[in-house]
Amino acid sequence: MDPHRPQPGRQQHPLELALYEVKKTIVGQDLLIERMLVALLARGHLLVEGVPGLAKTMAVRTLAQAIGGEFQRIQFTPDLVPADVIGTRIYNQKDGEFQVSLGPVFANLVLADEINRAPAKVQSALLEVMQERQVTIGRETYPAPDPFLVMATQNPIESEGTYALPEAQVDRFMLKTVIGYPTPSEEFVVVERMTSTIEATQRVLEPGQLVEYQRRADAVYVDPAVIEYAVRLVGATRAPASVGLPDLARYLTFGASPRASINLVLAAKALAFLRGRDFARPQDVRDLAFDVMRHRLVLSYEALAEGIGADDVLEPVVATVSMPDVPLRERRPQPSEATWNTGPR
Structure with missing residues (x-):
């Protein structure tokens, strides 16, 4: 079905x-x-x-x-x-x-x-x-x-x-x-x-x-710990040694810009809304990490020579930076709302 x-x-x-x-x-x-x-x-x-x-x-x-x-x-x-x-x-x-x-x-x-x-x-x-x-x-x-x-x-x-x-x-x-x-x-x-x-x-x-849904997605709650997680993910692309990945530094000329942190949170709010929640989870940020950051990395000549792509650099970063374990309030659907989702809640 x-x-x-x-x-x-x-x-x-x-x-x-x-x-x-x-x-x-x-x-x-x-x-x-x-x-x-x-x-x-x-x-x-x-x-x-x-x-x-x-x-x-x-x-x-x-x-x-x-x-x-x-x-x-x-x-x-x-x-x-x-x-x-x-x-x-x-x-x-x-x-x-x-x-x-x-x-x-x-x-x-x-x-x-x-x-x-x-x-x-x-x-x-x-x-x-x-x-x-x-x-x-x-x-x-x-x-x-x-x-x-x-x-x-x-x-x-x-x-x-x-x-x-x-x-x-x-x-x-x-x-x-x-x-x-x-x-x-x-x-x-x-x-x-x-x-x-x-x-x-x-x-x-x-x-x-759709404009009304955009406003509702804007109102999705984001815990400060989720924002901090997004900032840590982006920061790790600028200083990979700070998360225990010093070998990645030779593949990066520039890491992701602050616009990546902003868009990670904005996109996570929209994804949470699509998944039927009025609050964002760290998993929403993690699911979007590659899409938000892969085009914002400037790889070094060494990376290009060795055939290392942006996803190859992001993979260990996303795997290493731990998601925060914070209590997040559960959604309470209103009677007039339909429950639906496009992925894991």
């Missing part, structure tokens, strides 16, 4: 229904779907790395259909210019005035496909919208829609004709998720679905409801 299928006789949370609608089409990418929802609730953005054909575009489009939001896909190419992304002013000969034509970035869910194929100027234009949530064209400022999520993709198997995102810019993404191939059983279901009539995605949520 599909655990996400709405059960008769039980009130369904709208986010649970949205999750089910996405999973009617997308098979086996549970981590990606969960991280997309975390980014939406935490008002962050998501960088996804994976080979072509893993349903990254379809996942964003399906989620947009389920929440009733507007979806736009931007295919990044070397000849793209900033105006192709954010918009520009066009002279109207009939009226004798300039009119603003807004770009595709003005949508609730924006897919920046292969972001590393566009020049630095185009990347900067998109990242500015992500950070400021507004665009200035001429003398006018235009706010981005609310909710607003940018999911950018990178192809890890091709480097020719690409422009790597600078460390200062990639730091703007709240999460970086790495996705891999489906299992044989999942791929069987994928082929079966894609070679038959695909069930239409139903709209089960309104953008205004």
